[in-house]
Amino acid sequence: MVLEMIFAKYNYIIYITLMTIGFYGMIGKRNLIKKLIGMSIFQYSIFLFYVSAxxxxxxxxxxxxxxxxxxxxxxxxxxxxxxxxxxxxTLAVGLSLVIRIYREYGTLDEDKILELSK
Amino acid sequence: MITDHLPILLIIIGFFGAFFTPIIGMIRKKLCSPWATFITMLQFLISLLLLYNVLAAGNLSYWLGGWQPPWGIEYAVDILNAFVLVIVAGVCFLVSIYSRKSLGLEVPGKEIPLYTLYIVLSTGMLGIVITGDVFNLYVFLEISSLAAYALIALGGRQSAMASFNYMIMGTISASFILLGIGYLYVMTGTLNMADLSILLPGIYGRPVLLVAIALIVVGLSIKTALYPLHTWLPDAYTHAPSAISALLAGTFTKVGIYALIRVMFTVISPSYVIETVPVMSMLTWLAAIGILAGSILAIAQYDIKRMLAYSSVSQIGYIILGVGLANNIAMTGGILHILSHSLMKTGLFMVSGAIIYRTGIKNIYQLKGMGKKMPYTMGAFVVGALSMIGIPPTVGFASKFYLAWGALEAGKWVFVIVILLSSLLTAVYFWRIFENVYFGVHETEEIKKDEAPLSMLIPIVIFAALVFLAGIFASIPIEVIKIWVIGVLP
Amino acid sequence: MKAAPVSNDIILRTGASIMVPVILLWGFYVLVHGAIGPGGGFQAGVILAAGFILYTTAFGLKEAKKILSVKLLMVIASTGLFIYTGVGVLAIIFGGNFLEYGVIPIGETPAEASKYGIEMVEIGIGLTVMAIMLSIFYDIVLKEKGG
Amino acid sequence: METITSFSPGLAVLVSLLGALMILISGRRPNIREGFSLLAGITKFGIVASMIPVVMSGKLIELRLWDVLPGLPIMFRVDAFGLLFGLIASFLWIFTTLYSIGYMRTLKEHAQTRFFFCFAIALSSAIGIAFSANLFTLFIFFEILTISTYPLVVHIETPEAMKAGRKYLLYLLTSGVFLLFSIIAVYHYTGTTDFAFGGIIAGNGIPANMVILLFVTFMIGSAKAAFMPFHSWLPSAMIAPTPVSALLHAVAVVKAGVFVATRIILYIFGIDVMSETGLALAMAYVVAFTIIVASLFALTQDNLKKRLAYSTISQLSYIILGVAMLTPAGITGGMMHILNHAFMKITLFFCAGAFIVASGKEKISEMNGIAKQMPFTMIAFTVGALGMAGTPITAGFISKWYLLIASVEISQIPLLLVLLASTLLNVAYFFPIIINAFFKKPERELSYKEAPLFMLVPLLLTALISIIIGIMPDEPLALVSIAVQNLIGGT
Structure with missing residues (x-):
């Protein structure tokens, strides 16, 4: 029964999984590039939802x-x-921001940047 | 004949202006700023005409490509749109005059991208307000957000990081909104607001709608910086160039609130979000906490722009409180506060920019003697600050009066207390500045008068005058707003 | 600032010189099929930009800029948008709504006018998207090189 | 009641606003600046006085300006009570202006332009309060008064003054918030904020406990009246230059508070509601407490201005006490005391200022034998002090007489006792000053003279007037009796 539902709605399962991964990437990762990757995964999961719908x-x-x-x-x-x-x-803007940040601080680690900008 | 096309002209002129800026800039860089002023002035005039037309002849609807909605994209203008359009376009116009000198100093040599983005931002915001299509709303939201990220990043050393964080938050918010819109679309098969409002009552029982509402509300709350989702705002406003802070503070969050009102009260029916699902009462509580928290955090700041940013968090709480209380008085107060907060906060940020322009001072405890040095600028600051506190006869008083009355009407005593208490807290953090600016300097040597340049001073003074005039004649905007509010919440 | 390093990889260079014309041609194909099939300005613009990006990676920024300088890109982007809005405004001039191509007297029937109108608009969009994509790419490359 | 429309009340408010503007513009030339100040004062008094005949004939003057908020217009209505307050404030402004010129110039104070500017604005709002036809208009002027007096309070800009200024704002802005709340609530329940002779609370179906709550918030809202426990801003505000203390903290600001409290008690709640709910009596006892305790506080002060401030707190409570007794005699006494206290207290403050300017002395303990050097000032001071104690032939006697009658009428013996005790206390804290000044020998030879004429003449005149009122109280009494008749007959 459950299995059936999973197979019937597999597109939802996939998009939600991707979304969670992306969200984790945006919030949980400290590296700015990884954050951007997470952001992209997050966005594209929603696109998948639209297309599959x-x-x-x-x-x-x-x-x-x-x-x-x-x-x-x-x-x-x-x-x-x-x-x-x-x-x-958005990704382009993000990447160019990351480049600027890197040139400013010499690192992409969020914690270090926060420390440096104090 | 051309008046029929005003809604689309508003947007076309913007995009035309934006992409023409680089070409203008190739001729002479200096021309970019007058060009931006010219374009935003046209937009402002069109907005005024739209408001006039709406008041005279009722709601307007424009079908893009001649496609009849719900198939085509519709630009629908009613009183609420037109009112917010005038505010947004007006602020964009006046700030663009101000920005020439201010940005010329803070962001030298980058006129071309700057003013291109400036016009894109202003057009994007106008697009959000004017569109009658939820997906179009998302697109414009992203257009303006992208421009905003880029503009913020043009600021000082820390601005890139502030902009990056804002971008992460902004993307989460936009994605939530997109997802929410997707659910609405999947359920109803339409994206047109008017059509949605007809079709949605058929599916009010379904839990999917709740998911959609939750996603959209959360998304828009991030955009409007509703406490506790405000975290991006203080950094962004502090590190952005002053003129951009002024622009964003005056318009961007308001546009988000407009979208919230539009989706909650036009697309979804008021009775559903008030009674069936207590979205509105949840928002009011968050707003109330935000009002107090924003004020208290503002007291803790010593950077003038950061203080103003936290005060924005608090003031946004007022607007959302008014909207969330959802009776016609509080709603009127909330929408009026969109106007008042735009006027006063833009003015205040402009003053802080003028101070930075002349002296480079950001710390409020170093402002000693500024009242003599820049008398007109600081006079405008006093007017704006008194309005924030809610001293009559400024416009801040009018909206606070309506908000408190609305809370009383709703029988929510807590919110009455919150609103009134917060004006005292506001007094605390502004009075520190007054004390520093005006008092305790007479023993030191004569301070030279060193006013901001005219192109900065005039917009500042206009804002101060508007704060005052809109306060004295507050019944005019209120009557306009009321027509719309009573149509929605009888 | 040191000159942008140029790849000396012969495979990349040869591959690129074969691929780029094909990619561009395909881009144009997609561009002009927007009205009646799956295609259109966005996709075409991205494909065209991809072609140039490939060219840039193979032959270096300097060479690429000889063909498409940043200034030219700006002009292309502006022109593209100008075409787009121009067609839209043309519709207004001929008494329709914005982008209501049917009223523009370029075809026998409104449907045909519509087709041409859409093509025009797609070309505008394509040009703009290509120019913007490319300038983003340039920007990022430049920033990385510290320029 | 017959009402006529006239621009006079609006003009009266406008004159000093224009005056303020001119003061600001002519700030670099002191003579012209003070000329404008004086001119505005005289014009203003002229305009206010021109309304006397109309009001005396039992009519009301009304001026409805535009709606600030829909249904809430800026509106002026001059009735006898408002006119009384308006007359006092605008009349005394002339004297105070003269006096300030002497005071500020002799002490070579800084920021004189700011001083005169804020003074004019404050006066403008005081008149606005006097003539307001509804709570909304009143509130607007009330807040302007708070803001415009702040720079006056912190005028000397020492850390101490700034601290006092903060306290001042804390109390007055907070009270403003309470007042705003009450106004909104009244508007919410009754749909109007207009003052009416019978009150507007009655007959709107407001729950009884809500009425009580409203009354409490209203009274906190009129904390400008400085009754306990909301009094402590007043002694702190004595850090201001003496003319400010004289006019604002003896006449305009605190009287505005008292005026508002009276307006609220009589014209919003109305006599019936006040007596039915027993609020009047409760209020009477609160202010009776204030009368006694403030007098006791006054005894302990060595700083003359602070002693006068506590005396003000105590005397102001007389007014509210009279009003709260709700009998014609009480109301007459209360209203008369607004007038009487204004003249007496401004005389006393003028004298205190004259002492500071001439001798630099602020402390009572340093004033031994001062009468020999400054005889005229000291005589004026004595007149004022006698009035405070309610001695016959001075103005104070008239009001105290009515108050005593009222307390007997409503057979509240404790109140009667309070009034009598307070008289004794007044004697206790004023007479030592006088006696020491006249009869005690100073420790050292004193070398100063009377204050400049600019200061001396106003204070002598106000002393004289307070005696004249005491001897011939008919004119003001007539005005007050119209007000009382309206109230009693209007219900």
Whole structure:
């Protein structure tokens, strides 16, 4: 029963697992780059959720065909495209911040940075 | 004819202006700042026109690409939007005048990225406010946040770290909001706010909706720096360039609060978030704790910008308290406090920037004699601070009056006490500055008058004057807000 | 500042010189198929940028900047956005709403006008995305080199 | 009741605001600056006085300005009681201005522009309080008064003064918060904040314990009246320059507090509610306690200004006591005492200031034999002190007489005893000063003369007036009796 549910909703399980990993990376890791990696995992887990939610079983890519067919919902994909762009930009900003921080303090360890900035 | 397109023009002009800035900058770097002023001025004028149109002719709706909502993206303007638009655009406009000298000193030689981002930030915030589509709201939220991270990072040595922490928090918040929106979409199949508000009552029983609400509320609480999710704010405001602190303090958190109001009271019906699920009463308690904690933490600070930042935490609590009490009086007070806090906090941050510009002093105990050195600037500071304390006839008094009355109306005595007690705490941390600025210097030698440059002074004085005028004629904004509030919470 | 190190790896260089044109061509393909198929400005922009990034990694920043300088990127980004808003505003001028391509008299039918309109917009987006991606890349590379 | 609309009350407030502005502008030229100060004072008194005939004929003057908050306008309404207070404050401002000019110049005080500026603002708000038609307007001016007097209190800017200033603010801002709360609550329950002759609390279905709570918060809110236990800011505030103590802490600020307390008791709660709930009597006993204890405190003070401050605390409570007795005689006595105490106490403070300026002495123990050097000042002081004790032919007698009658009328013998005891205490703490000054020989030869004319003339005049009121109290009594009639007949 439980197993069945896990298999039926495996996409949720995956995205939540990824989300937790990402969240841990953002909060738990002290290295700024690892934080950024965590951030990306966190964001992409949500994108996975969107995309998997759009799936229609047996559906095909939403390209107009001659004969009628079942399409998956294209809207979430479009939305996530935008979200990916946002995520990439965030990552870019994050990375350039990390570079600046590294040049300022010579380290990427958060604790050390906090100590140095006192 | 062109007036029909005002909602989209507001945004187009912004993005056009932003991406034209580098080209302007290639001609002459000095032109960037007047360009930003020009663009934000246009946006401000459009916002005023929008408010006028909404008041005269009722709500506006603009369909992007001519697609009828819920299929297309809709820009919907009602009184609440228009009111917040005017505040945001107005603050952006005035700060841009101020920023020329201030940023010229604090961030020299970086005009091009600076003003590009400035316009992006202002446009992003206006976009959040004007859009009638939840996903669009997310996109604009991220656009403006990205610009904000970058702008904050332009500040001093520690700004990069402050910006990084803000980015981590901001991303968590945005992701939560995205997830919440995703749940709403999965449940209803629409992203249009008006459409959602029709479809959501059909699924009020389902627990998934609770998850969605929880995610969105938490996400927006981080964005608005609601205590205890405020941790990013003090660092960010302290280390950002002064003009940027002024801009962010005046607008950015307010936009988050606007989004909260919009989602809670327009998309989801008020009765659901008030009665069925006690989201609002939870928010009020957090807000009340935030009001006190923010004030007390502000008392503990000696860096003037950090003190103002903590005071923001407290003041944001006021707004959310007003919203959370969710009767029409408190709500009016809360929305009015968006206006008053924008006016006074922007003014105060601008003053702190002017002091830094002239003297480089950040420590409030070193401000001795500043009242003689910069009389007009400090006069504006006094007006702003008195308004923060809630002394009549400033605008801070008007909103506090409504908030306290609203709390009384709701029968929540605790909050009445919190609101009133906090004004005393506010008095404590501002009075320290008054004492230092105005008193205890007459024995030392004559202090030379050294006012801030006019381009900084004029916006500062305008803000002080607005604090005062909006306080004396507070019934005008209140009447405007009330029309909207009574429509939502009869 | 010392010059950006140039990879001398012959495999990378040869591979790149074969791959880059293909990648760019594919990018353009994706760009112009946005209206009727899966494709469009974002993807195309990223693909195009990836092509240039590959070029930069193989031949060095200096060479890359000869082709696409930072200033030029700024102009491209601005132009791309200008095309986007321009088409949108054009729709307003012809009496529609923003981005309501159907009203622009460029095709026989509104649907065809729509198609061309979308293509224009996609090209604008593509250019902007490419320029921005590339300038982010440049920026990060520059910062790493301490420039 | 007939009301007429006129700009006079608004003008009266505006005049000193304009005056303040002119003072600020002409700050570099002392003569012009003080000219403006004086001009504003005289104009203001003229405007206020011009309203006397109208009010005496039983009409009210009303001026509704704009709505600050929807339904809460800035509104002035001049009735007999308000006019009385307005007259006192604006009349004495002229004297105080003259006196301050002498005081500040002789002592070569710093920041005189700030001093005159804040003074004008404070006066403006005092008049605003006097003429307010509703609690909301009153509160606005009340807070402005608090803020604008702060720079006056800390004028000398020593650490001690700053500390006193903090205490001053702590008390007055806190009380402001309480007042604000009460106003909001009243507005919430009754939908209005207008003063009405019968009170506005009655008949709104407010729960009884809520009425009591409101009364308590209101009274804390009028802590400017300095009744115990909210009095301790007043002696601390004596660190201010003497003209400030004289006008503000004997007339404007504390009287504003008393005025507000009276307004609240009579015009918000109303006589009926006050007597039904027994709040009036409770209040009467609180202030009776204040009268006695403050007098005892006064006995122990060696600093003349502090002794006068405690005397003020005690005397102010007379006013509230009279009002709280709720009989026509009591109210008449209370209101009359606002007038009488103003003249007597300002005389005493003027004298204290004259001592400081002429001899530099603040302590009572150092004033032996001072009368020989400063005979006029000392005579004026004696007049004031006699008035305080309620000696006949001085102003103090009139009010005390009414108060005694009232206490007999409501057959509260303890209150009667308190009044009598207080008279004795007054004698006890004032007469040693006078006796020592006249008859005791100073330890050393004294070498100073009378204070400058700018100071001497005002203090003699106020002393004279307080005697004139004592002999011919008809005019002010007529004004007060209109106020009382309105109250009693209005219910």
């Amino acid at each position: 759009a799936d229609v079983s047996g559906g095909t890519a939403p390209i107009l065909l001659k004969e009628p067919a079942v399409y998956v919902n294209p809207l979430p994909h479009v939305l996530i495209l935008t979200a990916i762009v946002v995520a990439v930009s």
